[in-house]
Amino acid sequence: xxxxxxxxxxxxxxxxxxxxxxxxxxxxxxxxxxxxxxxxxxxxxxxxxxxxxxxxxxxxxxxxxxxxxxxxxxxxxxxxxxxxxxxxxxxxxxxxxxxxxxxxxxxxxxxxxxxxxxxxxxxxxxxxxxxxxxxxxxxxxxxxxxxxxxxxxxxxxxxxxxxxxxxxxxxxxxxxxxxxxxxxxxxxxxxxxxxxxxxxxxxxxxxxxxxxxxxxxxxxxxxxxxxxxxxxxxxxxxxxxxxxxxxxxxxxxxxxxxxxxxxxxxxxxxxxxxxxxxxxxxxxxxxxxxxxxxxxxxxxxxxxxxxxxxxxxxxxxxxxxxxxxxxxxxxxxxxxxxxxxxxxxxxxxxxxxxxxxxxxxxxxxxxxxxxxxxxxxxxxxxxxxxxxxxxxxxxxxxxxxxxxxxxxxxxxxxxxxxxxxxxxxxxxxxxx
Numbered sequence: 001x002x003x004x005x006x007x008x009x010x011x012x013x014x015x016x017x018x019x020x021x022x023x024x025x026x027x028x029x030x031x032x033x034x035x036x037x038x039x040x041x042x043x044x045x046x047x048x049x050x051x052x053x054x055x056x057x058x059x060x061x062x063x064x065x066x067x068x069x070x071x072x073x074x075x076x077x078x079x080x081x082x083x084x085x086x087x088x089x090x091x092x093x094x095x096x097x098x099x100x101x102x103x104x105x106x107x108x109x110x111x112x113x114x115x116x117x118x119x120x121x122x123x124x125x126x127x128x129x130x131x132x133x134x135x136x137x138x139x140x141x142x143x144x145x146x147x148x149x150x151x152x153x154x155x156x157x158x159x160x161x162x163x164x165x166x167x168x169x170x171x172x173x174x175x176x177x178x179x180x181x182x183x184x185x186x187x188x189x190x191x192x193x194x195x196x197x198x199x200x201x202x203x204x205x206x207x208x209x210x211x212x213x214x215x216x217x218x219x220x221x222x223x224x225x226x227x228x229x230x231x232x233x234x235x236x237x238x239x240x241x242x243x244x245x246x247x248x249x250x251x252x253x254x255x256x257x258x259x260x261x262x263x264x265x266x267x268x269x270x271x272x273x274x275x276x277x278x279x280x281x282x283x284x285x286x287x288x289x290x291x292x293x294x295x296x297x298x299x300x301x302x303x304x305x306x307x308x309x310x311x312x313x314x315x316x317x318x319x320x321x322x323x324x325x326x327x328x329x330x331x332x333x334x335x336x337x338x339x340x341x342x343x344x345x346x347x348x349x350x351x352x353x354x355x356x357x358x359x360x361x362x363x364x365x366x367x368x369x370x371x372x373x374x375x376x377x378x379x380x381x382x383x384x385x386x387x388x389x390x391x392x393x394x395x396x397x398x399x400x401x402x403x404x405x406x407x408x409x410x411x412x413x414x415x416x417x418x419x420x421x422x423x424x425x426x427x428x429x430x431x432x
Contacts, residue, residue: 027082038062038071041082044089049077059085061092065101072103121206123167123197124160127151130200150190151197154179164201169212173222181229188226191215237363240371244421249355257347259313260327264348264361266310266416268368268386270297271361275343277326279318287311287409291388302388305408307416368415376414382407 024042025033030049033039038048038060046062059074074080074088092102121129127147135144152160159171172194179187191213198211213219238246243265250262264274273291282289289304296302306314317326329341348361365387372383385404 025082030082031078033057041085043086044093046093047074047086047089059088061089061102063092063096063102065096070101070103072106120163120165121201122161123164124151124156126164126201126206127155127193127197130197133200147193150186150193154186154190155194164198165207165209167198167212168209169218172212172219176219176223180223184226184229191219236359237366237370238357238359240367240375240418243367243371243419246355246357247419248421250351253351253355255351256327256330256343257351259317260343261348261351261361263310263313263327265364265368265419266307266313267304267412268365268415269304269388270365271345271348273302275327275345275348278324279321279326280324282314282326284311284314288405296388298388300388303403303405305386305405305412307409307412309416309420310412371415371418372411375418376411378407378411382411386411 030041033041033049034051034055036051036053038050040046040048044061048060048062049057050060051057057077059077059080061072061074063070063072072092074085074092077085080088095102095105131144131147135147138144155175158175159167162171172191175194176187176191179190192215194213195211195215198207198213201207202209202211247262247265250258260274263277264271267274267289269291273295276295277289277291281291287306287308289306291302291304293299293301314326322328325342327343329343329347331341345361352359352361369383369387372378372386373380382404386408
């Protein structure tokens, strides 16, 4: 041991001895301390009252860690009383006896507190931020509103105000179990949405544990599969054998709703695509209707092959054209008659109700698909392309460049011939 080290240790020992031999002062004596610097008050080794050059006073605990002397602040005087200062000093000394540096321990606790505060976000706040981050990528505003509605209706009352990092399986089950059997489809969608919020929170550092709303490996062990709880609800559809007679009756009904429904049947398109059709989307010479991506379910532009019967409906609508919409709502703006809203889906459904037909507009897509499968030899991919269904096989989708438009023209012409009653349903397949 060199000379400087011995001197240092000797100084430390003398200081510790002085602190140990310090007389234990009372509250009155402490109040009268005015000497600048650290004035040890006894009672706990190293506890002193520090007086600055400006006269302010605060508590300090002086202790030794290895070769390093440390002064730990315990609060200002007289806000912190002598008794309180001694209690804090004893607590710090207890940590020292366990090999814990109280200053470093305090810093670690403050750091953890700050970290906890930065990740203190409730489930409702996380859900809101998730929707805001994702909604620009969703195809319509209605989807974002459906997200918000299901979360607010079912999840918020149970765990909306809870920190997302603290939510566990019991809370998720409390949300899902009451509606799992009665509202299975809604509950299943809600579970998926909660799972997405939890995963987002994990990715953003607001949560460390796995999502308590995940299905595989967790909820699938606690809840029955949705398909086993409730039957899949298919859209009521008219059997294709009844379609020619129905179409004949439908053509006797006047109005935009009837025309739109006829066009929907002849094109096998979705209601929203038909009701939102605009004149600029049609190439009458080529017999093609191009539906933009923003109005398609798959978010991809779709060319519809038009039969002569479908073209005739469009030409008839042109005779009374007063709007950019092909099938505008009859309710026009009083200030500007050229402004007309889009037909509601209920308008088409109302036509079917008046005709006392147990079907919905979307069901005619199923009617078309059944007819293709059972009454024609057209390849499956031609019918699926006509319905604008996505190709499930990724490899096949990557290699399929065209949209089979020419083949779909022949298919839709045969479909129109059948629908209009010109092609008998005699059990013989129509050849594609």
